Amino acid sequence: MSKETITNIKIEKASTSKINEVDFSNLAFGNVFTDHMFVCDYENGAWQEPQITPYQKISLDPSARVFHYGQAVFEGMKAYKDEQDDIWLFRPKENFERINKSAARLAMPEFPEDFFFEGLNTLLKLEKDWIKKGFGNSLYIRPFVIATESGVSASPANKYKFMIICSPAQSYYGGEVRVKIADHYSRAASGGFGFAKAAGNYAGQFYPTSIANKEGFQQIIWTDANTHEYLEEAGTMNIFFRIGDKLITCPISDRILDGVTRKSVIAMAKDLDIDVDIRPIKVTEVIEAANNGSLKEIFGSGTAAVINPIAGFGFKGDTWELPKIENSFASKIKQAIMDIQYNISEDKFGWRVKV
Template sequence: MSITINEIPVKRVDKSRLPEVDFDNLAFGSVFTDHMFRCTYREGRWQQAEVVPYGPLTLDPASKIFHYGQSVFEGMKAYRDSDGKAWLFRPEENQRRLNISASRMAIPELPDGLFMEGLKALLEVDRDWIPGQSGSSLYIRPFIFASGTGFHASPADAFTFIIACAPSGSYFSGKVSVKIEEAYSRAADGGTGFAKAGGNYAGQFYPTQLAARDGFQQVIWTDDHRHEYIEEAGAMNIFVRIGDTLMTAPTSDRILDGITRKSILQLAESEGIPVEVRKIRVAEVVEASKNGSLREMFGAGTAAVVSPISSFGYRDELFELPEPEDSYAAHFKKRITDIQYNRAEDPFGWRYPLG
């Protein structure tokens, strides 16, 4: 299936809700644009793609998404610069990762062009929904789910691919306190941890609720074998700075190949910052905190870009982190957002123009 933006029919809303939106007070992911992109898979192929008014879906109660959780998604953003031009950030990486996730969940991969042309068609229609306020952006959620029916435990024979968007204000979570988890695991070897599958995130909610009761905002996940190595922070990749060396866990069956993560690693390499991509022992982080060499920990992901960690709890002890003047977290957040908002040169070719 090959498709171009001009081949995608558009059914516009009768009246836009845009004038009703207060762009100065937007909660994350709570207000949605006028339209969405939709394409269905049936009879062994992806069918006609279209842009339609955003609205509820009608699904059979036997749809397999409800029973076997066959779904994958992505998270990305569109940005507007000071001249009003609109940009995406590394969208081809989202397209690539969505297909990797789909393959792992026995979902048909999207053919070349369907993701990007559908995205461009939707953003052409809802272009005015991309906020111009400083720090704001248009959050974009592509997702695929099993819409085929049946109670038998097998892959569905029909799927629905949708791209929906939500304008969001400046995302700042502040510094967070996290708990190093030893009882629950986010993922296991041979499992689906590397895929952006909905069930991966549902399984995180309960342990995170337990951590919240103890005063923590997030959980640092450890390996499923002996809980010996740190792997991710909440729904984000995690970075640790000991001395001047920046460290992060290698991607694996259990760890998501984060786009912000790989951007930080490439920036660090280009600036000569010492980087180690290796397994990081919990004991090593605890010891570094005790001897004063642990300088920073932070999460990295699409929503917040970088989320600094102020303290971590481990076995009934709380370890406070310092606030370095030469913060890597602050530096990389500025470098990435300056590229995203077209405030700086883009030597890596990450910025993608929207028309």
């Protein structure tokens, strides 16, 4: 392995690459990782020297507090390559700000902006060959922070590890997706940390989602914890409903993730002259719209899938199928966003950032 230093990041390059072992035409999401990773430790009240090393296992004490008290937050981002071999990020500052917002809610130290972007850009330049051209291809980027201090006293840790790992990706979901509207289990409660991308928020979804899977649904649309009357999120995505020609999504709160793609969908829909309504939406309103034929679309939005159409939904034992329509809002908005991500169209919003 060779070592070199670029600015203040210590780089240790992998002696050989794994890239030739990868079938890029047949990728399962999040199972293959690139040759390098970014690492920076927090101790003695400060972030230490950042470094990039070969992708490898890490060693933690069994009493590391991440295992016992769940101090772990993460982000999801993507890098794209255009036909000129230039690499682009999509609204990366939103992800940087949100991981620090998540960290602060879990009493974890915020990460410096210059470390984040210098580390990310340096890592992506090293891994440029892993970012494949072609619409739909991308490099999924996973920044995360975990508590590493040993000891099982119930208090915030004094040591943390910030890391960025990368995984080549195609589309996240395959096939038709049907969702179950929650009427018992909850994802988050008011005053909690549902707005944070904290590991525990996702762990708490797995059991009720597994029950829904056995009933023939791929995901859950979560409802408010107090009454289960209002629709909030869908699995790992923010959720949108098209009733008539109006696109409706619920407002964010301390229960709901402030999705980067969600904000982009709202802005793009307005730019496409689609009427967008951001307001609370009741389960009964969606069922009534499904029954009278005015419910045209439901789709989720998120970094991995961008937009994922939903084919049908269930609630308390009843099921509804959505119509198959051409020129859907979902397809129009997704195409417009991806055209920006892949440097195909003009970016009037200033979302696209060159690496």
